[in-house]
Amino acid sequence: MKFGIALLCGLLALHSCEVLADTETACLLKDPPIQCGGFCLSVLTPVLNHLTIAQDHRNPSDLNKSNEVLVRQYTMETQLAAMQEKQASFENSLDNTSLQNNILGQNFTERQDYLESQLSALQEAFFRVETKIKYLGFEQIGSKYFYIEKVTERNWSSASKSCRNMGGHLADIKDQEELNAIQANLKKDTHYWLGINDLSKEGEFLSMPSGKEAPFLKWASGRPTQLNTSNCVFLYNGEMYDYPCNYSFRFICQTEEENE
Structure with missing residues (x-):
């Protein structure tokens, strides 16, 4: 707009100078910018007024439509901003809910x-x-529960019956480690019946509860005797002896329960 006005002023000034030249009047200006500017303004004032009047007298319906478009645009932008804010809030809520669910x-x-x-x-x-x-009276030794008779002496058969009445059986020791653990709880120089015998077949010592070969045997020197009358095994100072079953000794019972 400014450029157009400046161009128009220039053209008018040029035209005025040409007119003055034709009438043989000198186009001399003491202060060209001010004088030309005032001249241009006086000439352009009616034109500018006309443009302003035309602008002010535009069709009211066009103005209303423009205003409606602006209002709608503003409303849509406001609604869009609100929706974006709600979406961000919802996503935040989802993140918080997910975090809470994880926790x-x-x-x-x-x-x-x-x-x-x-x-x-x-x-x-x-x-x-x-x-x-x-198994009242039994104590845990190693991984099993044993009852060690400390007072009463019985023959092998009676000792076996006493163990069954308590819910166990005469002990058959499984290895050297278990033997050491049991021996630590026995009285020194004392005989204790075990659940091992060769009553079924001479020389074949079986475990009474399983009916199979005894899992562990630690014979004393000179044992077993190979005598038909020595069919039951007792423990004495950490070693095993075969002996007649009718003798009365203390005894050791064990349960089928194991502490895992």
């Missing part, structure tokens, strides 16, 4: 693991108490 799930899993471990510990404690009640 709750983790806490639930940890609590479940804790409760399961507590239940397992209670079951183990209950099993031990139940075993102690069931």
